Amino acid sequence: MAKKIPHRLYLTEEQMPKQWYNLRADMKEQPDPLLNPATLKPVTAEDLYPVFCEELARQELDSTTRYIDIPEEIQEFYKMYRPSPLIRAYNLEKALQTPAKIYFKFEGNNTSGSHKLNSAIAQVYYAKKQGLKGLTTETGAGQWGTALAEACAYYKLPLTVFMVKVSYEQKPFRKTVMQTFGAEIIPSPSNTTIIGKEILKNDPETTGSLGCAISEAVEKAVSTPGYRYVLGSVLNQVLLHQSIIGLEAKTAMEMLDEYPDIVIGCAGGGSNLGGLIAPFMQDKLTGKASPRIIAVEPASCPSFTRGKYAYDFCDTGKVTPLARMYTLGSSFIPSANHAGGLRYHGMSPILSKLYHDGYMEAVAVEQTKVFEAAVFFAKQETILPAPESAHAIRVAIDEAIKCRETGEEKTILFGLTGTGYFDMTAYNAYLSGTMTDYIPSDEDLQKGFDLLPKVDI
Amino acid sequence: MAKKIPHRLYLTEEQMPKQWYNLRADMKEQPDPLLNPATLKPVTAEDLYPVFCEELARQELDSTTRYIDIPEEIQEFYKMYRPSPLIRAYNLEKALQTPAKIYFKFEGNNTSGSHKLNSAIAQVYYAKKQGLKGLTTETGAGQWGTALAEACAYYKLPLTVFMVKVSYEQKPFRKTVMQTFGAEIIPSPSNTTIIGKEILKNDPETTGSLGCAISEAVEKAVSTPGYRYVLGSVLNQVLLHQSIIGLEAKTAMEMLDEYPDIVIGCAGGGSNLGGLIAPFMQDKLTGKASPRIIAVEPASCPSFTRGKYAYDFCDTGKVTPLARMYTLGSSFIPSANHAGGLRYHGMSPILSKLYHDGYMEAVAVEQTKVFEAAVFFAKQETILPAPESAHAIRVAIDEAIKCRETGEEKTILFGLTGTGYFDMTAYNAYLSGTMTDYIPSDEDLQKGFDLLPKVDI
Structure with missing residues (x-):
C-alpha cells in the first residue's frame, strides 16, 4: 500500500540536522x-x-x-523557526492535471520571509x-x-x-x-x-x-x-549554512520513501540553490543517485546561461578578492524593470564549478512568465511567493506539464525560498499589465565582459 | 523529570480536530x-x-x-496551512527574567497572515x-x-x-x-x-x-x-470555525502536560479570542478548571471596558439584525490615528454574554504601549507581530512581569493572530516617535450611546 503522504511534513526537533554539510568535500x-x-x-x-x-x-x-557541527546556540535558534515544512503540492498537481508528484521546501515561514x-x-x-x-x-x-x-x-x-x-x-x-x-x-x-x-x-x-x-x-x-x-550569498560559508535546507528536505523525503527525479531552485548568488541541492548533489557526486538539478535565473540577469566562467571581482568598487565564477562582469547592472532579487552579476564559485563540470543545468526565464506562475501557484496553494522563489515555481510547473504530456510520474522538488509580502509593487505591475520583460543584448553583455580582469587560468 | 518542551509543537494531521466546538452548548x-x-x-x-x-x-x-463535524474538504484545506504551531517563548521568558512559562499559538504562518x-x-x-x-x-x-x-x-x-x-x-x-x-x-x-x-x-x-x-x-x-x-468576526458561526485554534492549542498543551493559568487574546469583534479560548472556557463553564481569561482591546475602541451591554445594529447603515453585545454604538468611528484592526464598534454576542456573566476579564491598552511590546517581542522571538496580535503580547508581558515580582510560575497562553508585514506604516510611526495615543472622552462615547436603538430587554 502506498504510504500516506501528509500535506506538510515537519521533522521533530530530534530529527533536525546537527551538522552542516560541506559540498566541497565531495567534489572531485x-x-x-x-x-x-x-x-x-x-x-x-x-x-x-x-x-x-x-x-x-x-x-x-x-x-x-x-x-561541520552546528554550534548548540545556533541549533537552539534554528528551533525558533525551523524545521521548515516539506510540502506536497497536491492542489497544484491537481490544477496541472499532472502525474508528477510535486514537493516544495518552504523557507518563508519566518519574519525575514526567506x-x-x-x-x-x-x-x-x-x-x-x-x-x-x-x-x-x-x-x-x-x-x-x-x-x-x-x-x-x-x-x-x-x-x-x-x-x-x-x-x-x-x-x-x-x-x-x-x-x-x-x-x-x-x-x-x-x-x-x-x-x-x-x-x-x-x-x-x-x-x-x-x-x-x-x-x-x-x-x-x-x-x-x-x-x-558579512554577506548573504555567493560565499562558500553561506552555502555551508544553507545546507540545512537540503538536509532537512532529504530526511523528510526519506521518511516518505521518496527521492526527487528533479531538484529545482532559483539562483541569484546561489545561497538557496546551493543549500537545497547539497545532499542531492552529494549523491550525484558519489554516484549514489542521479537527479536532474536545475538552476533557474532571470533572463534579465543571466549569469549561468549567458555569463563567462572567469575570474572577476565580487563588487563594483573592486575591493574584494577575485573569484572564478559565472559572471556578467562586476560593472553589470540589471535593468531597472527587473523585479525582486536575483540581480547579482556573479554566482557562487561552488555552483559555478559544478555547472561548468556538467552536474547541473540552468534555465533563464522572463519575469512576466515568472509572475504568471506565481499567481497560479498562489491560487492553488494559498502561499504568495516571493518573485525570486517564483522562478523555481515556473520551471517546476513547466516540468510537471511535460510529465502530463509524457505520462511520466516524476518526483519534483523545488525550493520556495520566501514570501512576496514586500513585493506587491511588482505584483501590481504584473496584474495591471505594465510589467515588461527585458533580455540584455549580446552587445550589452559584451561591455561587461570587456571589463573583466585579466587573469591566466 | 520534567518533560522536555520543544520550541514549536505541531500536531500531526491525525491529531488535528475533526469537529468544531460550539461554545454555546455549554453556556448555562x-x-x-x-x-x-x-x-x-x-x-x-x-x-x-x-x-x-x-x-x-x-x-x-x-x-x-x-x-459540529468539519466537512472533509475543509479538513483537507486546513492541512495546507495547519496545524499551526504552539510555541514556547523561551527567549521572551529569558528577556523578561520571569518564572512564568509563556506559550503562544501562532496563526500567522499562512498568506492571509492571520x-x-x-x-x-x-x-x-x-x-x-x-x-x-x-x-x-x-x-x-x-x-x-x-x-x-x-x-x-x-x-x-x-x-x-x-x-x-x-x-x-x-x-x-x-x-x-x-x-x-x-x-x-x-x-x-x-x-x-x-x-x-x-x-x-x-x-x-x-x-x-x-x-x-x-x-x-x-x-x-x-x-x-x-x-x-459573509463576515469574518462577531458572528457565532465565525467563533465556531475559529474554535480550531483553541482545540489545537489545548491538545498540544495536553501533550506537554501543561494547562494555562491565564489565556489572553486580542479582541476586535472576537473571532480570534472566541476561537482560542473556546475549550478553556468549556472547562470553566463545566467546572473542570478555572483559568483566567483576558480579552485585550485598544483604549481607542474600548467596547468591553467602556461600552454598553445593549441591543445595537452590527452596521452603520442599520440594515443588519440587532445583536445584544457590548457596543460603543453603531455610529462610533475610531480615531484616525488608531493603527491596525480591532476598530469595530461592537463585540461578539457570545463573548459579550460571557463577559457580562463574569467568565472573562477585559483590559484596554494604549497603542504606543502595544507597539513597544511588539518591537520587544520581535527582537526576542524574531516574529514581527500584527498590531492586533500585539495587544495580547502587551498583556502577556505584563502578566509575566507580575510573575517575576511575585515569583509565581504561572503558565500563560496567548494568541498571536498574525504578522505585521502590511502594517509597516504604523511601525514606522512608532519608531519615528510620531505615533500618539487616543482615549475617547466620556462625552464622545455618550454620543454613541444616545443613538442606540431602544429595545426592552
Whole structure:
C-alpha cells in the first residue's frame, strides 16, 4: 500500500540536522581559489581576517571537512523557526492535471520571509563569539538585510545595512522592518564612504547595485574598529549554512520513501540553490543517485546561461578578492524593470564549478512568465511567493506539464525560498499589465565582459 | 523529570480536530437572540437566508449542537496551512527574567497572515456547496479580505470586498494581495450602493468605517442574484470555525502536560479570542478548571471596558439584525490615528454574554504601549507581530512581569493572530516617535450611546 503522504511534513526537533554539510568535500575537482587581486595569489584565511570574522574566514576556505557541527546556540535558534515544512503540492498537481508528484521546501515561514536567516544567525553567532563590535552588509531586495537585522537584534550587535538605492526608495517598508530590529539603513551609493562618493561623482543619478553596496559595506567594515563585513550569498560559508535546507528536505523525503527525479531552485548568488541541492548533489557526486538539478535565473540577469566562467571581482568598487565564477562582469547592472532579487552579476564559485563540470543545468526565464506562475501557484496553494522563489515555481510547473504530456510520474522538488509580502509593487505591475520583460543584448553583455580582469587560468 | 518542551509543537494531521466546538452548548445562559429590527422578534434561519448562506445561517442560530463535524474538504484545506504551531517563548521568558512559562499559538504562518483563513474557507465551502454565484464582504485592516480572497480563489467563486476607505488608501498593498487572488476591491463608502451614496452625501470627506462597509456589502449581496454576504468576526458561526485554534492549542498543551493559568487574546469583534479560548472556557463553564481569561482591546475602541451591554445594529447603515453585545454604538468611528484592526464598534454576542456573566476579564491598552511590546517581542522571538496580535503580547508581558515580582510560575497562553508585514506604516510611526495615543472622552462615547436603538430587554 502506498504510504500516506501528509500535506506538510515537519521533522521533530530530534530529527533536525546537527551538522552542516560541506559540498566541497565531495567534489572531485575544487572550485578555483579566491585570489588576492594585487598579487593574484590565492588568499589565506589571514588575508580575510580584516574583512571577515575569523571562524567564517576559515569556513570559507575549508574544502575538506565534510560535516561541520552546528554550534548548540545556533541549533537552539534554528528551533525558533525551523524545521521548515516539506510540502506536497497536491492542489497544484491537481490544477496541472499532472502525474508528477510535486514537493516544495518552504523557507518563508519566518519574519525575514526567506531562507536567509539560516546563514544570518550563524554569521552573527561567530561574530559575537569573536567579540566584534558590529557588522556591515548590503541588501538588495531586502531579505538578507531583514534576516541579518533579526539575528543582530537577537545578539544585540549593531548593524549597518547598505541598501541598493532603487530598493530603498521602492521598498520603504523593508527599511522599516530592518529598523524595527534596530539596524541602521543607508541608501547606496552614499556619501558615507569614499567609494560611494566616487560612484556618485561619476554617476549622480545611479540607482545603485548590489556590487556598489558591497563595496561600501566592505569599506565601512574595514575602516571601523571591531567591525566586520558579512554577506548573504555567493560565499562558500553561506552555502555551508544553507545546507540545512537540503538536509532537512532529504530526511523528510526519506521518511516518505521518496527521492526527487528533479531538484529545482532559483539562483541569484546561489545561497538557496546551493543549500537545497547539497545532499542531492552529494549523491550525484558519489554516484549514489542521479537527479536532474536545475538552476533557474532571470533572463534579465543571466549569469549561468549567458555569463563567462572567469575570474572577476565580487563588487563594483573592486575591493574584494577575485573569484572564478559565472559572471556578467562586476560593472553589470540589471535593468531597472527587473523585479525582486536575483540581480547579482556573479554566482557562487561552488555552483559555478559544478555547472561548468556538467552536474547541473540552468534555465533563464522572463519575469512576466515568472509572475504568471506565481499567481497560479498562489491560487492553488494559498502561499504568495516571493518573485525570486517564483522562478523555481515556473520551471517546476513547466516540468510537471511535460510529465502530463509524457505520462511520466516524476518526483519534483523545488525550493520556495520566501514570501512576496514586500513585493506587491511588482505584483501590481504584473496584474495591471505594465510589467515588461527585458533580455540584455549580446552587445550589452559584451561591455561587461570587456571589463573583466585579466587573469591566466 | 520534567518533560522536555520543544520550541514549536505541531500536531500531526491525525491529531488535528475533526469537529468544531460550539461554545454555546455549554453556556448555562444563552446570549440574547438576534432581533429583526422591524418587528423586534428573534430572527429565524429563514429570515437570514437572503443574506447568509443557508448552512451558515443554521450554524449561526444553533446553540445546542456541541460538536459540529468539519466537512472533509475543509479538513483537507486546513492541512495546507495547519496545524499551526504552539510555541514556547523561551527567549521572551529569558528577556523578561520571569518564572512564568509563556506559550503562544501562532496563526500567522499562512498568506492571509492571520487566523481569518480558518473561517473564510469554511464559509466559502458552504457557499459553493449551495451553488451560490458570488460573495461580498467588508474588510478593514485587510486580513479578513485577504483570507476570503484566498478561499474564493481556491473555490473559483467571485468576490467583492468593500474596503474601509482609510485602509484602502493607506494600505495599497493589501489591495494588491486581494487582487492577486482575483477579488474585486471597492473603497467604502462608495457610490456603487444606495447606502454608500447616502453616507457620502452626508459626509463627503468620511474615511469610512467597518460599520459602513458592512452596510454596503450586505446591500450588494441582497441586490445581486445568487450572491450572499459573509463576515469574518462577531458572528457565532465565525467563533465556531475559529474554535480550531483553541482545540489545537489545548491538545498540544495536553501533550506537554501543561494547562494555562491565564489565556489572553486580542479582541476586535472576537473571532480570534472566541476561537482560542473556546475549550478553556468549556472547562470553566463545566467546572473542570478555572483559568483566567483576558480579552485585550485598544483604549481607542474600548467596547468591553467602556461600552454598553445593549441591543445595537452590527452596521452603520442599520440594515443588519440587532445583536445584544457590548457596543460603543453603531455610529462610533475610531480615531484616525488608531493603527491596525480591532476598530469595530461592537463585540461578539457570545463573548459579550460571557463577559457580562463574569467568565472573562477585559483590559484596554494604549497603542504606543502595544507597539513597544511588539518591537520587544520581535527582537526576542524574531516574529514581527500584527498590531492586533500585539495587544495580547502587551498583556502577556505584563502578566509575566507580575510573575517575576511575585515569583509565581504561572503558565500563560496567548494568541498571536498574525504578522505585521502590511502594517509597516504604523511601525514606522512608532519608531519615528510620531505615533500618539487616543482615549475617547466620556462625552464622545455618550454620543454613541444616545443613538442606540431602544429595545426592552
